[in-house]
Amino acid sequence: MKKYNISIIKGDGIGPEIVDEAIKVLDAVSYSCGFALEYKEYLMGGIAIDVTGTPLPDETVEGVLNSDACLFGAIGGEKWDTLPRELRPETGLLNFREKMGVFANLRPAIIYDELVNASTLKPEVIEGVDIMVVRELIGGIYFGKPRANDGFKAYNTMVYTKPEIQRIGKTAFELAMKRDKRVCSVDKANVLEVSQLWRDTMEEIAKDYPEVKLSHMYVDNAAMQLVRNPKQFDVIVTGNIFGDILSDTASMVVGSIGLLPSASTGEKTAIYEPIHGSAPDIAGQGIANPIATIVSAAMMLRYSLGEDEAADKIDAAIKKALKDGYRTKDLAAYDAKEIVSTSEMGDIIANYI
Amino acid sequence: MKKYNISIIKGDGIGPEIVDEAIKVLDAVSYSCGFALEYKEYLMGGIAIDVTGTPLPDETVEGVLNSDACLFGAIGGEKWDTLPRELRPETGLLNFREKMGVFANLRPAIIYDELVNASTLKPEVIEGVDIMVVRELIGGIYFGKPRANDGFKAYNTMVYTKPEIQRIGKTAFELAMKRDKRVCSVDKANVLEVSQLWRDTMEEIAKDYPEVKLSHMYVDNAAMQLVRNPKQFDVIVTGNIFGDILSDTASMVVGSIGLLPSASTGEKTAIYEPIHGSAPDIAGQGIANPIATIVSAAMMLRYSLGEDEAADKIDAAIKKALKDGYRTKDLAAYDAKEIVSTSEMGDIIANYI
Ligand SMILES: CC(C)[C@H](C(=O)O)[C@@H](O)C(=O)O
Numbered sequence: 001m002k003k004y005n006i007s008i009i010k011g012d013g014i015g016p017e018i019v020d021e022a023i024k025v026l027d028a029v030s031y032s033c034g035f036a037l038e039y040k041e042y043l044m045g046g047i048a049i050d051v052t053g054t055p056l057p058d059e060t061v062e063g064v065l066n067s068d069a070c071l072f073g074a075i076g077g078e079k080w081d082t083l084p085r086e087l088r089p090e091t092g093l094l095n096f097r098e099k100m101g102v103f104a105n106l107r108p109a110i111i112y113d114e115l116v117n118a119s120t121l122k123p124e125v126i127e128g129v130d131i132m133v134v135r136e137l138i139g140g141i142y143f144g145k146p147r148a149n150d151g152f153k154a155y156n157t158m159v160y161t162k163p164e165i166q167r168i169g170k171t172a173f174e175l176a177m178k179r180d181k182r183v184c185s186v187d188k189a190n191v192l193e194v195s196q197l198w199r200d201t202m203e204e205i206a207k208d209y210p211e212v213k214l215s216h217m218y219v220d221n222a223a224m225q226l227v228r229n230p231k232q233f234d235v236i237v238t239g240n241i242f243g244d245i246l247s248d249t250a251s252m253v254v255g256s257i258g259l260l261p262s263a264s265t266g267e268k269t270a271i272y273e274p275i276h277g278s279a280p281d282i283a284g285q286g287i288a289n290p291i292a293t294i295v296s297a298a299m300m301l302r303y304s305l306g307e308d309e310a311a312d313k314i315d316a317a318i319k320k321a322l323k324d325g326y327r328t329k330d331l332a333a334y335d336a337k338e339i340v341s342t343s344e345m346g347d348i349i350a351n352y353i
Numbered sequence: 354m355k356k357y358n359i360s361i362i363k364g365d366g367i368g369p370e371i372v373d374e375a376i377k378v379l380d381a382v383s384y385s386c387g388f389a390l391e392y393k394e395y396l397m398g399g400i401a402i403d404v405t406g407t408p409l410p411d412e413t414v415e416g417v418l419n420s421d422a423c424l425f426g427a428i429g430g431e432k433w434d435t436l437p438r439e440l441r442p443e444t445g446l447l448n449f450r451e452k453m454g455v456f457a458n459l460r461p462a463i464i465y466d467e468l469v470n471a472s473t474l475k476p477e478v479i480e481g482v483d484i485m486v487v488r489e490l491i492g493g494i495y496f497g498k499p500r501a502n503d504g505f506k507a508y509n510t511m512v513y514t515k516p517e518i519q520r521i522g523k524t525a526f527e528l529a530m531k532r533d534k535r536v537c538s539v540d541k542a543n544v545l546e547v548s549q550l551w552r553d554t555m556e557e558i559a560k561d562y563p564e565v566k567l568s569h570m571y572v573d574n575a576a577m578q579l580v581r582n583p584k585q586f587d588v589i590v591t592g593n594i595f596g597d598i599l600s601d602t603a604s605m606v607v608g609s610i611g612l613l614p615s616a617s618t619g620e621k622t623a624i625y626e627p628i629h630g631s632a633p634d635i636a637g638q639g640i641a642n643p644i645a646t647i648v649s650a651a652m653m654l655r656y657s658l659g660e661d662e663a664a665d666k667i668d669a670a671i672k673k674a675l676k677d678g679y680r681t682k683d684l685a686a687y688d689a690k691e692i693v694s695t696s697e698m699g700d701i702i703a704n705y706i
């Protein structure tokens with residue numbers, strides 16, 4: 001029997017609850033598809049600070065590097081917000097991304113027919129939306145140097161090199177080849193030098209993909225167009241901070257940030273996580289929506305393990321659960337037949353497999 | 354009779370058409386309220402490049418500095434996009450903002466009851482929205498140095514000093530005092546040093562305004578919340594590029610970017626302009642919506658000239674025109690009784706005064 005080593009990082013807030021449900025579903029699907037998953041758990045974020053004194057212990061980095069893929073929940077919380085920057089949960093996450101070399105963060109935004117009313121956008125605006133946001137994840141202003149804050153003046157550097165842009169650009173074009181063959185590159189080239197290099201490099205890459213239609217959009221306009229007419233997009237490729245903002249906007253098109261998964265892939269072990277945060281305000285109450293994490297687990301099966309059939313089964317089970325009217329509290333207002341807890345939702349999806 | 358000197362910059366694309374309509378309305382209102390406006394026209398942007406070889410001629414800077422207020426249309430177009438950066442229309446605009454010292458860009462987003470269906474957002478989500486976006490306009494990554502692009506590596510610097518943050522922060526708190534007394538400061542303090550200084554400084558300013566409630570939001574979450582529940586906001590204050598993105602998002606809440614005005618104020622002459630661009634694709638066809646520019650003219654009367662009664666008259670005339678079912682093409686689908694041209698809309702609003 002095939003066996004995979006999966007590293008698990010539950011993190012803070014609702015992280016443990018939602019990851020537990022994803023594991024439940026992974027167990028069901030691996031059993032039914034005839035492969036085995038071996039999990040090893042590691043610490044990161046606030047809990048790692050509390051237990052080990054650092055947000056990213058060396059064992060976590062080592063352990064994940066030696067695994068086939070990493071499933072991750074969420075980190076952070078007010079409790080750690082006043083620590084010095086290098087000791088904060090977020091710093092652990094950013095260092096983790098860098099150490100894993102996960103330069104490409106894929107954030108698909110797809111509408112579930114059953115939840116077309118969950119968005120604040122009108123149904124006719126969002127029906128059929130299928131966007132893939134490709135966000136550069138280990139460069140740009142998140143990591144640029146110099147950076148400083150002396151209490152009077154503070155600055156950060158938004159920087160990209162051509163090879164960094166090339167690798168994320170190629171990822172986007174390759175994805176577009178398997179989709180509707182359209183890439184929209186988002187930048188602010190009318191103001192920023194770094195965006196001009198981004199744009200010029202995208203144009204160069206496009207020459208290698210004559211079948212793909214490349215367009216460019218300024219980031220302010222893109223934020224507007226995502227709300228005005230999201231159906232116009234296929235693949236969106238953009239830098240780290242623009243991608244952070246635009247993928248959150250895209251999540252609202254879909255209706256709930258509790259539905260959206262992400263895959264961070266690159267040179268080493270890939271990381272799969274929901275795009276939402278650790279939501280400390282609702283932690284431990286059994287009301288968090290585990291679907292984003294469960295879809296992330298399906299992405300892991302598909303992209304890192306090549307277990308497409310198992311991934312399809314998970315996707316189908318989620319659709320069936322939604323179709324049958326099961327809803328966690330965040331989606332209670334949208335055609336719910338029964339409001340279920342975090343773990344009940346996990347049970348239902350696992351049972352449908 | 355009181356007399357004011359108004360500098361006029363029509364710019365490119367639809368700029369001349371929409372500014373002409375605003376002047377028509379200003380003439381009507383100044384006549385009816387008993388003051389005189391004297392206009393002087395100056396060049397900026399693409400047309401300035403074509404006529405004088407530079408996007409911001411010295412006479413423009415001089416002329417506007419010597420005027421009581423500046424009414425501006427829009428600049429830019431593909432024709433000039435391949436020029437070296439220092440010769441582009443946008444560079445002219447940025448230098449202009451810097452030379453006028455207009456650090457505070459006010460972008461109100463208010464719903465017209467008559468157009469509540471024009472937004473892609475559901476009516477119940479947007480009814481009653483009244484947001485004031487206060488965007489820092491002459492600092493941040495737009496102007497930060499060093500900046501460079503050598504074709505292999507490119508970078509920009511996002512920088513703020515405490516005094517820069519203090520003056521924009523004070524502007525936001527003063528505005529909040531006249532509104533619902535809530536300021537939401539938007540940053541990315543979990544990642545950026547420059548945002549940490551921003552946040553700390555906002556906290557300091559808040560001490561001088563005990564009646565105002567200050568909250569903080571990360572920019573990714575703010576982009577999401579503007580779509581999820583825009584009614585939660587009163588005043589939003591943020592840096593240059595975040596404000597660029599968020600005010601465009603806010604415009605979609607309102608339904609059409611053709612409705613939103615802006616005021617840029619600071620140390621010297623204030624600038625009033627629509628938030629939309631020069632839209633070269635529809636220029637010269639008489640289909641542009643002049644309302645954003647006409648509302649900008651009303652803001653000019655209110656903020657720079659203290660002619661509140663005249664400003665109220667313009668606002669009322671616009672509302673009446675919309676209520677009576679007059680629509681430019683962009684709003685044709687929303688309860689239109691009659692589709693009118695750019696200049697017809699100007700006539701109607703002027704007549705209602
Ligand atoms: C927590 C934070 C550092 C992170 C980011 O900005 O990348 C989050 O917003 C995300 O999008 O994964």
Ligand SMILES: CC(C)[C@H](C(=O)O)[C@@H](O)C(=O)O
Nearest residue numbers: 190191220429443446597628
């Ligand atoms: C044209 C461009 C330079 C400008 C900006 O980014 O400030 C525009 O988008 C705006 O918002 O006024």
